[in-house]
Amino acid sequence: MSTSSQSSYPMSGGEDQHSYIHNSSYQKAVIDGFEEKARQNILEKFDLLNLNPHLSTFRIVDFGCSIGPNTFHAVQNIIDTVKLKHLKESQENSLVPLEFQVCFNDQPNNDFNTLFRTLPSSFGQEYLSMGVPGSFYGRVLPRNSIHIGYTSYTTHWLSKVPEHVCDKKSSAWNRSYIHCNYLIEEVTNAYKIQFTKDMSLFLEARAEELVPGGLMIVLGECFPDDVAMYETWSGIVLDTIGDCLLDMATSGATTQEKIDLFSMPVYFPQYSELKRAIEQNKNFTIEMMETTSHPLEDKQLTNDFIVSMFRAFLSSIIETHFGDGVVNELFYRLDKKLSKYPIDFDKCKKKMVYYIVLKRK
Amino acid sequence: MSTSSQSSYPMSGGEDQHSYIHNSSYQKAVIDGFEEKARQNILEKFDLLNLNPHLSTFRIVDFGCSIGPNTFHAVQNIIDTVKLKHLKESQENSLVPLEFQVCFNDQPNNDFNTLFRTLPSSFGQEYLSMGVPGSFYGRVLPRNSIHIGYTSYTTHWLSKVPEHVCDKKSSAWNRSYIHCNYLIEEVTNAYKIQFTKDMSLFLEARAEELVPGGLMIVLGECFPDDVAMYETWSGIVLDTIGDCLLDMATSGATTQEKIDLFSMPVYFPQYSELKRAIEQNKNFTIEMMETTSHPLEDKQLTNDFIVSMFRAFLSSIIETHFGDGVVNELFYRLDKKLSKYPIDFDKCKKKMVYYIVLKRK
Numbered sequence: 001m002s003t004s005s006q007s008s009y010p011m012s013g014g015e016d017q018h019s020y021i022h023n024s025s026y027q028k029a030v031i032d033g034f035e036e037k038a039r040q041n042i043l044e045k046f047d048l049l050n051l052n053p054h055l056s057t058f059r060i061v062d063f064g065c066s067i068g069p070n071t072f073h074a075v076q077n078i079i080d081t082v083k084l085k086h087l088k089e090s091q092e093n094s095l096v097p098l099e100f101q102v103c104f105n106d107q108p109n110n111d112f113n114t115l116f117r118t119l120p121s122s123f124g125q126e127y128l129s130m131g132v133p134g135s136f137y138g139r140v141l142p143r144n145s146i147h148i149g150y151t152s153y154t155t156h157w158l159s160k161v162p163e164h165v166c167d168k169k170s171s172a173w174n175r176s177y178i179h180c181n182y183l184i185e186e187v188t189n190a191y192k193i194q195f196t197k198d199m200s201l202f203l204e205a206r207a208e209e210l211v212p213g214g215l216m217i218v219l220g221e222c223f224p225d226d227v228a229m230y231e232t233w234s235g236i237v238l239d240t241i242g243d244c245l246l247d248m249a250t251s252g253a254t255t256q257e258k259i260d261l262f263s264m265p266v267y268f269p270q271y272s273e274l275k276r277a278i279e280q281n282k283n284f285t286i287e288m289m290e291t292t293s294h295p296l297e298d299k300q301l302t303n304d305f306i307v308s309m310f311r312a313f314l315s316s317i318i319e320t321h322f323g324d325g326v327v328n329e330l331f332y333r334l335d336k337k338l339s340k341y342p343i344d345f346d347k348c349k350k351k352m353v354y355y356i357v358l359k360r361k
Numbered sequence: 362m363s364t365s366s367q368s369s370y371p372m373s374g375g376e377d378q379h380s381y382i383h384n385s386s387y388q389k390a391v392i393d394g395f396e397e398k399a400r401q402n403i404l405e406k407f408d409l410l411n412l413n414p415h416l417s418t419f420r421i422v423d424f425g426c427s428i429g430p431n432t433f434h435a436v437q438n439i440i441d442t443v444k445l446k447h448l449k450e451s452q453e454n455s456l457v458p459l460e461f462q463v464c465f466n467d468q469p470n471n472d473f474n475t476l477f478r479t480l481p482s483s484f485g486q487e488y489l490s491m492g493v494p495g496s497f498y499g500r501v502l503p504r505n506s507i508h509i510g511y512t513s514y515t516t517h518w519l520s521k522v523p524e525h526v527c528d529k530k531s532s533a534w535n536r537s538y539i540h541c542n543y544l545i546e547e548v549t550n551a552y553k554i555q556f557t558k559d560m561s562l563f564l565e566a567r568a569e570e571l572v573p574g575g576l577m578i579v580l581g582e583c584f585p586d587d588v589a590m591y592e593t594w595s596g597i598v599l600d601t602i603g604d605c606l607l608d609m610a611t612s613g614a615t616t617q618e619k620i621d622l623f624s625m626p627v628y629f630p631q632y633s634e635l636k637r638a639i640e641q642n643k644n645f646t647i648e649m650m651e652t653t654s655h656p657l658e659d660k661q662l663t664n665d666f667i668v669s670m671f672r673a674f675l676s677s678i679i680e681t682h683f684g685d686g687v688v689n690e691l692f693y694r695l696d697k698k699l700s701k702y703p704i705d706f707d708k709c710k711k712k713m714v715y716y717i718v719l720k721r722k
Contacts, residue, residue, distance in 0.1 A: 113472060116469040117469055130494075134485065143460060144417070
């Protein structure tokens with residue numbers, strides 16, 4: 001079950017301009033891109049009959065759902081596909097009518113109020129809905145109760161900042177860097193160890209929650225094995241945010257000490273590392289593991305887009321560590337700095353989007 | 362499943378002085394009073410073995426849970442009792458270890474964020490938890506999935522204001538009264554019809570959600586058959602709030618028209634009416650139906666206590682109908698008026714607290 005000692009920084013809540021609701025289109029592009037693939041996989045890999053011919057409640061979970069609209073979109077796609085499959089199989093076999101229950105999981109400090117208040121009209125007509133508070137690095141749902149689990153752009157949030165990374169006396173101290181940019185080997189190793197541990201916890205918990213034959217769909221970003229975070233455009237943005245914080249320390253808006261003790265619990269793995277972490281869990285068969293480029297990879301993203309996206313993603317963790325009132329200035333400075341030193345997307349190394357389908361043995 | 366057209370006015374959320382969190386002790390007195398009775402009933406009436414010897418997930422729901430601490434207290438009592446029963450029965454029969462899942466149900470505009478952020482430490486250790494948004498006058502949970510349902514001080518909130526009660530052309534128009542004080546017969550009848558309809562919807566939905574043998578515990582307030590709302594202390598408070606609104610219309614802080622078109626979807630039934638409504642549903646056996654006086658019935662409640670309690674209960678509906686900024690003045694006026702014309706609790710007719718245990722056939 002979930003532990004409350006873990007760190008948790010939700011996407012920006014509410015419905016205003018800075019909310020994740022209006023700043024999640026980068027993630028949506030990936031979800032849309034895989035929509036057809038998810039349909040195919042569910043139709044091909046999922047065996048309703050073998051599962052339980054008397055099944056009447058079909059449970060779907062979005063782990064780390066944040067707030068809409070991406071989560072509503074993703075679960076609707078899964079429901080539509082299962083309905084189609086159920087309809088087909090019902091023609092040959094007499095299946096019980098299915099009732100869908102969608103479990104929206106995220107940390108207890110996620111903005112569930114906004115999530116529930118913006119539920120689409122298909123809720124109440126097509127599915128029952130519930131919010132499940134708790135860290136997905138532990139159990140959040142009953143044993144053997146879930147038919148399809150889904151998670152998208154979530155497992156780069158580690159359960160906590162790796163040990164020693166914020167310890168000035170350690171060789172794994174991340175100095176003034178605010179994330180794992182792969183520039184200090186000991187830091188990178190500490191992050192790698194934490195990522196592998198967390199992925200193992202994630203899959204162990206899901207293995208208990210999923211029914212035999214159940215599917216777990218995992219979407220996210222990783223790097224080719226020869227690419228380092230600092231070489232990618234998002235690595236550059238995070239390093240630029242770090243530079244802005246250093247400028248703010250100089251002007252007195254924050255302190256060098258605070259920056260030295262800050263490193264984000266965020267890590268994007270390299271491909272073979274991710275693959276190893278997945279393969280280590282013996283409770284699942286890997287039905288599919290594909291990578292592709294991000295649909296917006298070749299686009300020169302505007303500064304506005306970048307600033308808004310990173311603000312929705314980072315406000316909560318920045319405010320928690322640096323205090324109130326830092327966020328506005330920080331992202332104002334980020335905007336200025338990106339205007340002055342624009343990112344040359346053509347020269348950046350490319351990240352990859354991964355799409356994994358696991359089946360519970 | 363739930364319909365969004367129904368009216369819904371949650372208890373005051375958040376954690377400040379006006380929140381229901383700090384103004385729910387009147388309800389808590391009743392819950393505490395019935396705690397021992399709930400234990401006994403679960404121990405006597407509930408048959409874990411007959412239910413399913415392979416049961417591994419035990420599901421408990423609090424329908425209309427609002428925010429803590431009452432809901433946490435009530436579900437913990439149920440869990441402790443089921444655990445005790447399970448332990449006893451496991452000694453004679455080999456039962457699977459139980460995992461508890463607690464479903465906290467309330468309207469989608471309930472303050473689930475505060476609910477989740479104040480979950481007691483036993484969550485995560487003793488039970489998995491989920492929030493279930495939706496009106497309990499429709500289905501909110503899967504068929505045949507719940508073992509013990511519980512609801513306390515909720516079913517006096519009707520699904521909507523009865524028809525015609527806010528229609529100036531109708532003989533059932535409630536004039537300047539803001540609630541069903543039993544002073545206009547046609548109004549009372551309209552409320553009675555709505556209450557009976559709603560109780561029927563409530564029980565129909567629960568009958569689908571509960572497993573055969575499952576228990577539904579219902580706590581609330583009603584009147585003896587010869588008592589009318591306006592004769593009770595809470596009826597007097599509501600009528601006094603109505604008087605304050607009329608004063609505010611005179612001073613221009615609101616309008617007579619707004620008051621004429623306002624009547625609360627709240628109704629406390631008389632005992633035999635409640636009994637009939639329960640008996641009409643044939644899916645349950647009535648295992649117990651008891652009434653008693655409220656534990657604080659003989660206490661002269663202080664004005665502070667009354668004002669705070671009614672503010673937590675009514676802020677949301679008052680604000681929705683009369684607009685922002687009315688609430689502070691209204692409850693300030695209520696305080697003044699109660700000081701000037703104190704309620705003589707000895708002369709008030711007494712309400713009753715009811716405690717019902719139903720078993721799903």
